[in-house]
Amino acid sequence: MALSELKIGRSAVVEGLRLPDEVQHHLMHMGFMPEARVRAVRRAPTGDPTVYAVDGMEVALRKDTARWISVREFEDELR
């Protein structure tokens, strides 16, 4: 599924990114790396962008960026 479809409060593991090289590089340095764990924290008051917790940081992404990041949702949430 796409990261943009992840429900608030749910976690997932990043599978891959399909974005222009420059953007992809930047995102990877911010922690959006294959196998990294991402959690959707909250949406902005207007519904977009969404704040994601990754690597202990919070990063805001628009839907049209997050939809190009594919993730695998955790089946059983640990917490």
Added chain:
Amino acid sequence: MSSCCTPATIEVGASQRIAGKIQTVALVGPPNSGKSTLFNRLTGLRQKVANYPGVTVEQHYGKLSGIDRGDLTLIDLPGIYSLNTHSEDARVAVDVLHGRMPGAPAPDAVLLVLDSLHLQRQLMLAAPILALGLPTLVLLNMSDLMETRGGEVDTLALARELGVPVAKISATRGTGLDAIKHFLDKKSEQVAIATPRLELPVVGNPRSYRQWATGISTRTKYKAPISSEWTRKLDSILLGRVTGPLLFLAVVFGVFQVVFSVGLPISNALQTFLNHAGDKVGLFLGHGWFESLLIDGVWKGVAAVLVFLPQILLLFLFVGILEDSGYLARAALIADRVMRAIGLNGKAFIPLLSAYACAVPAIMATRTIENKRDRFATILVTPFMTCSARLPIYMLMIAAFIPNKPLLGEFFGLQAAVMLSLYVLGFVAALATARLLKSSILKASSAPFILELPQYRVPTLRSLGLRLYDRGKVFVQQAGTVILCVMIVLWVLSHIPFHTDLPQSIIGHIGQWIEPIIKPLGFNWKIGIGLLSSVVAREVIVGTLGTLYGTDPATQSLNLQAALRHDLTLGGAMALVVFFAFAMQCTSTLAIVRRETNSWKWPALQFAYMSVLAYCAALATNVLISHFF
């Protein structure tokens, strides 16, 4: 518990580029890791610091006198995530680091500043930096916060893993800095012993950087601190669906109300004091041309500007709190939807908000916007945002012409409402112009919005105090130099030829010559002279009016507000503030736009567009108000 500094256990850097003395040291690190705070500590200088990524956008130099190494130069660099650059500020950092920046000395040692709250991710930057082969000291900043929140890391193991010394510091508190001195003293005398024994990941591949960083953080038993609980709680309110936008508006309203209810009385008291002081000195001097020059000319002019110092400081205090607390990044998030509608990015909102203080640093701050066309559009609309230099003329006109009727109870009055509408007017003009630019000459596909949200921090009194002190100094200096000179020139021109009335003086003639152009706006010739003089800087107009009305026998005995009421209609007064909302009267802004866009074309376009808009809007205001009131 002051285990702040770990002595270097491994003396040797990866390899030294040049054996011998070091002269230039660079501060490198990810955005918002506290480099500039450390820079200020180490050099005793005062570069701007705040709590959001991308505050520093160009390199700054200073002598390391804070740790008794005044012989060494320290370079503060914009934050970077990697050595691959995608924005202007990051390009600056990488160019300086590689010694490719013209005029900048190539650094021969590096202080790598990492935020220890997010060490695992920040370590990714260590790989490309260590690969540069310069002597490096790794500084784990905010280690005090990390420890109080239950985080830990084995610095000895980390030093072993990285092959360079590591020290824990707190730049805000100034602890651990002796490790830096120790490192620099050692490196200065030491001859290179090259034993590169470091295994670095494949250069340029983020995935291998990450694996490397994860491995190191596991082996050094890094335990991330629990993320601040109240940042999350605050965010659930400040970014809440309903509460978020409401609180955002409340903040804006509150600022205006405080500037009025607290600032205006202080400013009035200051005015009374300055007038009395002027009168007292005038009595000493007796009647004569010298008294006239000093009191009616210079003093009344300079004092008219100085009385607005309290309001300007209050405004800077608020902008300072917003910037230091970490709220600014949240405001950008809330505004992203609106900014997207006009074709810009939420990130552009950060410079626009800082422009409430001053457009010059705000235009510099656009360097963090990755897309060049977006950046230019933001630069071009930033001067529409109501900067603090417009405050004096707004306050003066509103206090003179608008009665303070309560609107929303005691909390929000008519005067504050008019002020707020002027701010909204500037903001709307900025957005509309940006929309225009983005759909015409600066059209571009939308750039992605990627914004890191910093954790909230309580602004320190020291940092806020320094901001206010520096700003107050600039304002008073400006009043004592630029404005003083303009006032002397004005006084002289308004007294030549000798023994004539003001309308027959040179200044009167210039004024009457331009009067036909500005008459439709409801302005008289004195306002016209004010407009001419304010091309230097916006607040000069208040001084000019102070001098002109102070020199004119008809209004000499009145205070400035009464003198203006005597001379202007409500329509003219409101047309004047609307003119100021739109016009580009600031030589410093034009100069910085020229520098940042590297061409005279953009500032010229900007000046012409804003002047035409200002004239038309002022005309419409005067016509409408004269018609309805």
